[in-house]
Amino acid sequence: MTSHKIYVLPGDGIGPEVMQPAVAVMHKAAASAGVTLEVSEGLVGGVAIDATGTPLPAQTLAAAQASDAVLLGGVGGPKWDHLSMDQRPEKGLLGLRQGLGLFANLRPALLFAPLAEASSLKPELVVDLDILIIRELTGGIYFGEPRGVESRNNERVGFNTLVYAEHEIARIAKVGFELAQKRNGRLCSVDKANVLEVSQLWREVVSDGHKNFADVELSHMYVDNAAMQLVRAPKQFDVIVTGNMFGDILSDVAAMLTGSLGMLPSASLAASGLGLYEPVHGTAPDIAGQNKANPLATILSVAMLFRYSLDIPEAADAIESAVARVLDMGYRTPDIAGADKTLVGTVEMGELVMAQL
Ligand code: IPM
Ligand code: MG
Numbered sequence: 538m539t540s541h542k543i544y545v546l547p548g549d550g551i552g553p554e555v556m557q558p559a560v561a562v563m564h565k566a567a568a569s570a571g572v573t574l575e576v577s578e579g580l581v582g583g584v585a586i587d588a589t590g591t592p593l594p595a596q597t598l599a600a601a602q603a604s605d606a607v608l609l610g611g612v613g614g615p616k617w618d619h620l621s622m623d624q625r626p627e628k629g630l631l632g633l634r635q636g637l638g639l640f641a642n643l644r645p646a647l648l649f650a651p652l653a654e655a656s657s658l659k660p661e662l663v664v665d666l667d668i669l670i671i672r673e674l675t676g677g678i679y680f681g682e683p684r685g686v687e688s689r690n691n692e693r694v695g696f697n698t699l700v701y702a703e704h705e706i707a708r709i710a711k712v713g714f715e716l717a718q719k720r721n722g723r724l725c726s727v728d729k730a731n732v733l734e735v736s737q738l739w740r741e742v743v744s745d746g747h748k749n750f751a752d753v754e755l756s757h758m759y760v761d762n763a764a765m766q767l768v769r770a771p772k773q774f775d776v777i778v779t780g781n782m783f784g785d786i787l788s789d790v791a792a793m794l795t796g797s798l799g800m801l802p803s804a805s806l807a808a809s810g811l812g813l814y815e816p817v818h819g820t821a822p823d824i825a826g827q828n829k830a831n832p833l834a835t836i837l838s839v840a841m842l843f844r845y846s847l848d849i850p851e852a853a854d855a856i857e858s859a860v861a862r863v864l865d866m867g868y869r870t871p872d873i874a875g876a877d878k879t880l881v882g883t884v885e886m887g888e889l890v891m892a893q894l
Contacts, residue, residue, distance in 0.1 A: 540573040541847055544604035546597070549583040549626060550820025551830035551883075552610020558887020559608065559835040562859075565894050566843060566852040577604075581633065582612025582626035592629030598636045601813075606846035607633070608838065609815040614822040634674050639805035639813055640705070641712045642672040642784065643841070646771075646791035646801065651864045655796030655873055658768065663794055668774045669716060670791055672784025673709040674805055676701055679781045699735050701780065706742040708808070713743075713778030714750035723754045723775035727763045727783055739780065760787070767791055792817050799831030799872040802838035804845050812846040814838040824871075828882035831870040833860055836890055859893035 545560060547553040560576065567574045579597045586592050592612070601607050612626040622628070633639070648656065648666040656663045681698030688694070710726070717724040726743045728736035740757055747755045758766070760783045766773060767790050779787060792801050801817040816834030824830055837860060844853035868889050869878040881889065 538571065538573050540575055541567075541606070542604040543574050543576045543842075544601050544607045545576055545578045546581045546601075546607060546609045547578065547584075548581055548610040548612045548820065549614045550611055550822045550825040552582075552612070552820055554825070554828070554830050554883050555816065555832040555835040556608070556610045558832045558883065558890065559839050561887060562836050562856060562890055562894060563608070563839045563842070565891060566839070566856055569855065569894070570843075570849045570852045572847070572849065581609065581629040583614050583617045585629060586617055586620070586624065586626065592624065592626050593632040593636075597629075598633065601633060601637055602811075605811065606842050607637075607811075607813040608835075608842060609633075609813060610835065611816065611818070611820040613820050614825075616822075631679070633813060634805060635680065637811055637813065638675060638807040638809070639811075640673060640675045640808070641709055641806045642674040642788075643716070643804040643806070643845075644670040644672060644784075644788040644791070644801070644817060645803075646670065646788075646795050648795045649800060649861060649864050651867075652796045652800070652873055654875060656794055657796075658771070658794055663771065663796075666771055666794060668771060668791055669720065669776045670784060670788045671709065671713050671716065671776060671778045672788060673701075673705065673778075673780050674784075675781075676705045677781035699733065699780075699782075701735050701739060703738070703742050706739050707746055710743040710746040710778060712806075713776055714746060714753050714755075717753045717776040718750065721775040722752060723756070725756045725758055725763070725774055725777050727758050727760050727777055727779035727787065729760050729783075730757070731759055735780075743778070763787060764790060767794065788817070797831070797873045799834055799870065800837070801834050802841050804838070804841040806845060810846065812842065814842045814846075828884055829871050830883045831872050832883050832887050833870075833890075836860060836887070855894060856890075859890050862893045863889045 547556040681700040730736040840853040840856040
């Protein structure tokens with residue numbers, strides 16, 4: 538029987554709570570697919586700071602590197618907000634992205650039909666919404682050098698560097714073209730080529746890459762316009778590919794269109810095939826430990842794990858259908874609650890999905 542190594546990092550806040558049902562779902566789906574999972578658990582973020590003094594212990598990075606896929610809950614919380622930037626929980630996540638070479642971040646924004654009324658947009662604008670945002674994750678202004686704050690002419694000056702090399706642009710564009718091919722064949726590359734040289738290069742390299750994917754319809758859009766179009770007429774998009782910071786911002790906008798951040802999974806992929814899977818939402822410290830968190834984004838992240846790292850699409854489909862059925866039956870965690878719906882907690886939601894799987 539094939540065996541896969543899965544490394545679980547529950548992290549902070551609601552992370553451990555949403556992880557429990559997700560791991561149960563993962564085991565059940567694996568058993569149905571006839572594969573064995575070797576699951577081990579480690580520390581990242583605030584819990585790692587508390588236990589070891591650093592947000593990304595060397596042991597965590599090494600164990601993640603040695604696995605087929607990593608499943609992460611979330612990192613951060615007010616308890617660690619006073620720490621310097623290098624010691625904050627977020628650094629654990631950024632270190633994993635960089636250390637594992639997770640350059641391609643896939644953030645689907647999919648509207649589950651029964652949740653249409655939870656969107657901040659009119660239902661007709663979001664019904665059947667299905668967008669995939671592909672964010673470059675290991676380059677750009679997040680990692681560019683030089684960076685820092687220094688004294689110049691008797692005042693402090695802060696600076697970061699937005700830098701992309703051709704190969705970084707070409708490989709993320711390729712992921713965009715390939716995924717567009719598997720979906721509706723439309724790729725929109727988002728940049729700021731009217732102002733930034735980096736973006737002019739980005740546009741050139743993406744257009745070059747298009748030559749190998751003639752069946753994909755490629756368009757380019759400035760990031761400010763893209764932000765506007767996402768809230769004006771989001772269904773015009775199929776796949777969006779963009780740099781690290783633009784993708785950070787646009788993916789939050791897209792997430793909100795679907796009505797609940799608590800529903801959205803993500804995948805971050807390396808060239809090696811290794812992937813890290815995590816819910817798009819944060820650690821929600823205000824509701825941690827109260828059995829109120831929505832575990833569906835983490836459960837749907839497990840579906841992506843089966844699809845992209847383990848290459849078992851049937852298991853991914855099965856998990857996604859189970860979630861859809863539970864929503865159709867009217868069960869809701871507080872974040873997606875509505876009139877005439879049955880309110881359930883984290884644990885119950887997990888059990889309901891298990892029962893449908
Ligand atoms: C995200 C988050 C992170 C980012 C933070 C927590 C460092 O906002 O995954 O979108 O900016 O990438
Ligand atoms: Mg973000």
